[in-house]
Amino acid sequence: MSPNPQPPAVEVSGLVKRYGSKTAVDGLDLVQERGTVLALLGPNGAGKTSTVEICEGFRRFDAGSVRVLGMKPGATELRPRIGVMPQGGGGYPGVRAAEMLNLVATCAANPLDPAWLLEVLGLEGVLRTPYKRLSGGQQQRLSLACALIGRPELVFLDEPTAGMDPQARRLVWELISALRGDGVTVLLTTHLMDEAEALADHVVIMDRGRVVASGSPVELTSHGSDDQQLRFRARGGLDTSLLSAALPEGLRVREASRGTYLVEGHIDPQVVSTVTSWCAQQGVLAEELQVAKRSLEDVFLELTGRELRS
Numbered sequence: 327m328s329p330n331p332q333p334p335a336v337e338v339s340g341l342v343k344r345y346g347s348k349t350a351v352d353g354l355d356l357v358q359e360r361g362t363v364l365a366l367l368g369p370n371g372a373g374k375t376s377t378v379e380i381c382e383g384f385r386r387f388d389a390g391s392v393r394v395l396g397m398k399p400g401a402t403e404l405r406p407r408i409g410v411m412p413q414g415g416g417g418y419p420g421v422r423a424a425e426m427l428n429l430v431a432t433c434a435a436n437p438l439d440p441a442w443l444l445e446v447l448g449l450e451g452v453l454r455t456p457y458k459r460l461s462g463g464q465q466q467r468l469s470l471a472c473a474l475i476g477r478p479e480l481v482f483l484d485e486p487t488a489g490m491d492p493q494a495r496r497l498v499w500e501l502i503s504a505l506r507g508d509g510v511t512v513l514l515t516t517h518l519m520d521e522a523e524a525l526a527d528h529v530v531i532m533d534r535g536r537v538v539a540s541g542s543p544v545e546l547t548s549h550g551s552d553d554q555q556l557r558f559r560a561r562g563g564l565d566t567s568l569l570s571a572a573l574p575e576g577l578r579v580r581e582a583s584r585g586t587y588l589v590e591g592h593i594d595p596q597v598v599s600t601v602t603s604w605c606a607q608q609g610v611l612a613e614e615l616q617v618a619k620r621s622l623e624d625v626f627l628e629l630t631g632r633e634l635r636s
């Protein structure tokens with residue numbers, strides 16, 4: 327064992343954040359190892375931004391402990407070592423794109439080349455455009471550039487691809503993967519499961535200020551190696567124990583939310599056929615029937631009884 331093990335990049339324990347009578351973060355625990363990408367995934371209002379802003383040192387908290395690179399959030403020594411991309415951009419309205427990035431670069435000891443970073447993020451065509459005239463997606467990318475220009479070891483990205491078109495989103499995903507390849511630690515928030523699935527080593531699913539599940543995307547979405555699910559919609563309140571009895575043993579059947587049914591396990595053509603004929607016997611039509619691997623959306627639905635997007 328090393329005599330001086332490095333502390334985790336982020337260590338949060340029993341974190342509580344209240345706004346008046348509203349508890350936004352309710353006893354949250356998480357540990358992020360260095361050099362990994364962690365995604366805080368959850369619906370609007372889950373407490374993701376509050377958590378990240380506390381780690382960034384921008385918000386006070388009511389209880390618990392938070393350590394960032396082994397230090398208290400907001401510690402002066404942390405400033406040059408972390409990069410922050412706040413939700414919604416946060417740029418100066420009248421400043422031109424290239425000026426803004428150059429300005430931030432002058433604050434860093436060993437900045438990246440601003441022209442290179444602007445090109446990587448597809449912003450070379452808007453260098454002289456004032457921030458307020460950039461599209462939402464361009465503002466987001468400029469904000470990401472500002473977070474990265476100082477070569478931080480740890481970056482906080484709050485909904486980094488919100489408002490971006492698919493092409494820009496892809497660019498940002500590639501950049502985040504490249505950062506990880508360079509050993510940078512990335513803590514991001516998102517309410518997009520595909521983003522979390524594509525980028526994260528570790529996903530923490532939050533709902534109502536609490537962690538409802540955490541693990542790698544594979545750990546979260548698989549019960550076993552050949553696990554799949556058949557999902558269909560029909561009238562709410564069907565007796566799933568009857569369907570279960572009609573199916574081979576080992577399959578799990580449940581009504582995940584009203585009118586949405588899941589059959590999980592090894593799904594073969596016979597299972598699909600049994601489900602549709604069982605529905606026919608009940609006098610209902612199985613709609614939107616699909617067979618797929620479990621997604622993070624399914625995991626969330628399973629844990630909370632609600633859709634992640636709602």
Ligand SMILES: Nc1ncnc2c1ncn2[C@@H]1O[C@H](COP(=O)(O)OP(=O)(O)OP(=O)(O)O)[C@@H](O)[C@H]1O
Pocket residue numbers: 345348349350368369370371372373374375376377413517
């Ligand atoms: N400054 C504030 N004053 C009062 N309530 C707040 C404040 N900031 C956040 N909240 C409330 O705390 C809860 C958690 O908000 P938070 O922004 O942390 O969640 P989130 O998961 O990041 O959501 P979003 O994806 O919408 O940003 C929400 O109910 C929100 O309305």
